[in-house]
Amino acid sequence: MSDLQALASDAYVYGYPMVFNLDEVDRFTRKGMNAVAPAPFNTFSHATKLAGPDDTFVSVNNDTVYSMAQIDLSAGPLLLTVPGTGGRYYVMQFVDAWTNNFAYVGRRATGTRPGRFLCTPPGWSGKVPQGATRIAFPTTVASIVARWACAGEADIAAVRALQDATALEPYGTPGEAEGLPVADVGVVDVIDGGLMFFEKLRVRMAAFPPAPADIDYQGTFAPLGLLKAVSPYTSPDPELAEALRAGFADGKEKVELATTHGMSPEDNGWKLAYHAFDYNADFFEIGTVTDPAWIVEDRARARVMRAAAARAGLWGNHGYEAAYAMTWNDAAGEPLDGGSSYTLRFEKAPPVDAFWSVTMYDLPEYHLVDNAADRYSIGDRTPGLVRASDGSLTLRLSSERPADETEAANWLPTPPGRFRPVLRMYEPRDAVVTGSYRLPPITRVS
Structure with a gap:
């Protein structure tokens, strides 16, 4: 295996979570997931039933009714309002672009009384409104994945009432949301070649910087063109293209192996x-x-x-x-x-x-x-x-x-x-x- 191929394999393992995650974010804003209708950024989409086989999402649960909101704070903060649930289990999970679970609101985390939470973008230094708790987002784009306990069809109406009482609204004067960065359409890829994967990783790494402790590691991928401001994958050097495609395949095998034979006891x-x-x-x-x-x-x-x-x-x-x-x-x-x-x-x-x-x-x-x-x-x-x-x-x-x-x-x-x-x-x-x-x-x- 060449040094470039080995580097590309490592880059796949490193970048796969964000690429896959933001592909799903994009999907939920445009197509949805059967029970969860598509919704634009900063808007909740509430399922009206438990998930079934038409909900094609990896390991989707059949225990709770979902509410999903894809968040884009590039336009400014959002105020989240949650209702009291009277002891009913629920959880709102906050997931950044790199798939970090960075906050929770719900029965375990904050109780089941009504609450307000101010969602703020990186670097924000404004004033939090009285009675609200700030949640600082590591990346401007993130997801709120809400799960409401549901005891079956007869319980759906009660869940719907809670969903209807859940709200997201701009705080202050909103700007123009940037959304997800767009990959260069000039990248031509065979079905399993991997060039488009690395193009998505390139533009998304630039838009959503990782934790400071990962900056140096991310810099090691410079020989692959991942740090370039302009796509090097529209007319890639043949040696680089070969290394990227081979590294893509090798990295994919590593992820599959880690999934089934990983470090969990x-x-x-x-x-x-x-x-x-x-x-x-x-x-x-x-x-x-x-x-x-x-x-x-x-x-x-x-x-x-x-x-x-x-x-x-x-x-x-x-x-x-x-x-x-x-x-x-x-x-x-x-x-x-x-x-x-x-x-x-x-x-x-x-x-x-x-x-x-x-x-x-x-x-x-x-x-x-x-x-x-x-x-x-x-x-x-x-x-x-x-x-x-x-x-x-x-x-x-x-x-x-x-x-x-x-x-x-x-x-x-x-x-x-x-x-x-x-x-x-x-x-x-x-x-x-x-x-x-x-x-x-x-x-x-x-």
């Missing part, structure tokens, strides 16, 4: 991604935890973690808000496949202060799986589950509906091929985070 085959979003070591606003246990100081390790987290769970929460565990394999280490049937037995329910669920996803896209039962997750709020006399709960994972009615009540449909379930534990208790609560294995039965 395992328990009975589950990857415990409780600390998968700890890569932010620089920006801590309201609702974040600054305990060193939740911060990865090794920046090289954090860059790989960031890429894997974006690939498998973009816009996922820190583990102290929602703990995630996922698996690709059964108890014997064999890949999970819808050609077989499995059981997942919880002797004791996951210890949480909010709620928990197991959600089914396909591979390789990590999307919800269409099925005749119209069931995409099972958890402590699922009606009709059958527990054993000792209180244990055994879930059945299979592509076909079980003939036994008890098993059918506890059935989580799988796709016919490979799949990956995710266990979510909202507001996890210490037993989850410390590992004293052990996750049960998925056992193949036929």
Whole structure:
């Protein structure tokens, strides 16, 4: 591998989270996501139902109703107003252009009383209005990902009332919003060549500077043309083009490997991604935890973690808000496949202060799986589950509906091929985070 190719591979791992993230930001402003209609910057789009298989977003949840706002503070600050929820779980997660979770508003972070929050751009030094809490954004473009707990169809109206009471409005005299930087249309790329990826990375790095501690590292990519003011990829030197395309492919393989065989510990085959979003070591606003246990100081390790987290769970929460565990394999280490049937037995329910669920996803896209039962997750709020006399709960994972009615009540449909379930534990208790609560294995039965 040439030095340029190796550098391009590193640049892919470094830049993938921002490129992918801002592609999704662009998508939500122009096309939306089925349940979440498109909305312009600085406007909430509220889903009116739980996500389903038509909501093609990586590892989208089926537990909460989403409200999404793509934020552009280049025009000036915004005032966010949230309603009281009467104890209902909700979380508003603030994610910058580099996918840092830099603030939280919600039941765990700020309680469930009404509140006002002033969202300010980098370098802002104005006066915060009385009764409001400032949230300083690391980048002018960011996302607010809101999740409202919903107990099913009968609960939708109550969620809608909360969504309607949520507001974003300009603070002061707004200027002209800049939006996302535009890549040079002169960059011609083959389907999997990668030149457009590096062009997007070039313009976005310039528009959204990283944390100061990453500036020097970003400078190492100068030989790739990523720091140039004018695109070098419209008529690239053949050697550079070859290195970029090869580095793109190699970097992509690294991210896939880190996603499935990364640094997260395992328990009975589950990857415990409780600390998968700890890569932010620089920006801590309201609702974040600054305990060193939740911060990865090794920046090289954090860059790989960031890429894997974006690939498998973009816009996922820190583990102290929602703990995630996922698996690709059964108890014997064999890949999970819808050609077989499995059981997942919880002797004791996951210890949480909010709620928990197991959600089914396909591979390789990590999307919800269409099925005749119209069931995409099972958890402590699922009606009709059958527990054993000792209180244990055994879930059945299979592509076909079980003939036994008890098993059918506890059935989580799988796709016919490979799949990956995710266990979510909202507001996890210490037993989850410390590992004293052990996750049960998925056992193949036929």
